[in-house]
Amino acid sequence: MFFVAYVNKNRCVGCKTCERYCPTGAIKVIRGKAIVNWMICIGCGLCVRSCPQQAIRLVPRYMLTPFPWYFPRRTR
Numbered sequence: 712m713f714f715v716a717y718v719n720k721n722r723c724v725g726c727k728t729c730e731r732y733c734p735t736g737a738i739k740v741i742r743g744k745a746i747v748n749w750m751i752c753i754g755c756g757l758c759v760r761s762c763p764q765q766a767i768r769l770v771p772r773y774m775l776t777p778f779p780w781y782f783p784r785r786t787r
């Protein structure tokens with residue numbers, strides 16, 4: 712899918728509400744903070760709506776992958 716969930720760790724309090732709502736099990740609370748498995752997330756936005764802290768946003772997937780020009784090819 713085009714969108715993927717992105718957690719603001721400063722806002723997350725580890726309440727696990729998002730975990731219960733996620734239909735694919737892509738989001739898990741580990742050591743008190745929600746972590747999204749971007750390989751499984753389908754960008755449905757249920758976690759975004761369920762979070763009482765407004766800690767989750769949907770972001771376009773391409774924002775997570777670095778552009779190739781961040782890694783210039785070595786000349787030698």
Ligand code: SF4
Nearest residue numbers: 723724726727729762
């Ligand atoms: S619902 Fe929000 S505050 Fe609760 S664990 Fe998920 S991201 Fe964190």
Ligand code: SF4
Nearest residue numbers: 733752753755756758
């Ligand atoms: S956007 Fe949907 S699939 Fe992705 S983590 Fe949130 S609830 Fe799960």
